[in-house]
Amino acid sequence: MTLVVDGLGKDYPTRSGPLVVLREISLTLRPGDALAIMGPSGSGKSTLLHILGTLDSPTRGRVTLQGVDPFALSHRELATFRNRHIGFVFQDHHLLPQCNVLENVLVPTLVSDRAPADNERRARLLLERVGLAQRLEHRPAELSGGERQRVALARALILQPLLVLADEPTGNLDADNAATVADLLWELHCQENNILIVVTHSWEVARRFPRQAELRQGTLHDVSYAPKNIP
Ligand code: ADP
Numbered sequence: 570m571t572l573v574v575d576g577l578g579k580d581y582p583t584r585s586g587p588l589v590v591l592r593e594i595s596l597t598l599r600p601g602d603a604l605a606i607m608g609p610s611g612s613g614k615s616t617l618l619h620i621l622g623t624l625d626s627p628t629r630g631r632v633t634l635q636g637v638d639p640f641a642l643s644h645r646e647l648a649t650f651r652n653r654h655i656g657f658v659f660q661d662h663h664l665l666p667q668c669n670v671l672e673n674v675l676v677p678t679l680v681s682d683r684a685p686a687d688n689e690r691r692a693r694l695l696l697e698r699v700g701l702a703q704r705l706e707h708r709p710a711e712l713s714g715g716e717r718q719r720v721a722l723a724r725a726l727i728l729q730p731l732l733v734l735a736d737e738p739t740g741n742l743d744a745d746n747a748a749t750v751a752d753l754l755w756e757l758h759c760q761e762n763n764i765l766i767v768v769t770h771s772w773e774v775a776r777r778f779p780r781q782a783e784l785r786q787g788t789l790h791d792v793s794y795a796p797k798n799i800p
Pocket residue numbers: 581582588590608609610611612613614615616617
């Protein structure tokens with residue numbers, strides 16, 4: 570039940586030769602572990618999250634989740650694996666505008682084999698936990714930015730994924746809403762006992778998690794800021 574990243578590297582081909590974005594990333598995370606990743610723009614944070622989320626493949630190294638190497642799976646097996654084990658929260662909520670809140674949270678269940686009644690019960694429970702029990706029938710356009718991102722959290726968790734990946738989940742929110750969403754990410758992680766990786770620019774967000782690392786020159790460096798350094 571672990572995420573093991575071993576010697577992961579990623580190059581992008583360019584006209585002037587390969588651009589090394591990720592040089593050497595090694596990491597082991599278990600259920601209940603949470604990691605905040607910071608780093609300058611362009612340092613490869615999204616690239617890393619995309620690879621861990623199996624949306625992109627590595628150039629070097631190995632990733633296994635629960636002992637499975639997702640990149641060895643067929644296209645169809647990989648889609649099932651990703652749906653079942655990985656939840657994503659992006660900077661933009663990516664909610665379907667024509668669907669209401671409850672329907673949006675249920676989208677990942679459309680290709681799952683769990684009983685619809687169980688899915689709906691869990692969707693309602695998650696929406697209650699993120700404070701949206703009174704908004705089930707609202708469409709995304711009828712929600713605030715913070716509320717939309719809280720729907721996206723519930724959607725990411727609906728199938729109880731082992732691995733939750735959040736890429737700048739508070740990047741579009743004001744400070745108060747960012748704090749609420751970051752707190753909820755942390756609370757839900759504790760309740761669900763998943764592996765959580767949050768990429769953020771904000772130390773306010775990162776400091777809520779037990780471990781922080783910085784991505785620099787293609788490698789992860791553990792950082793722990795002394796309280797005096799907190800702005
Ligand atoms: P971050 O999320 O930390 O801002 P990214 O992972 O998005 O950084 O990008 C890291 C670097 O990789 C950037 O320099 C970017 O220009 C480059 N890059 C990202 N995607 C591609 C691609 N598909 N082809 C070539 N270069 C890319």
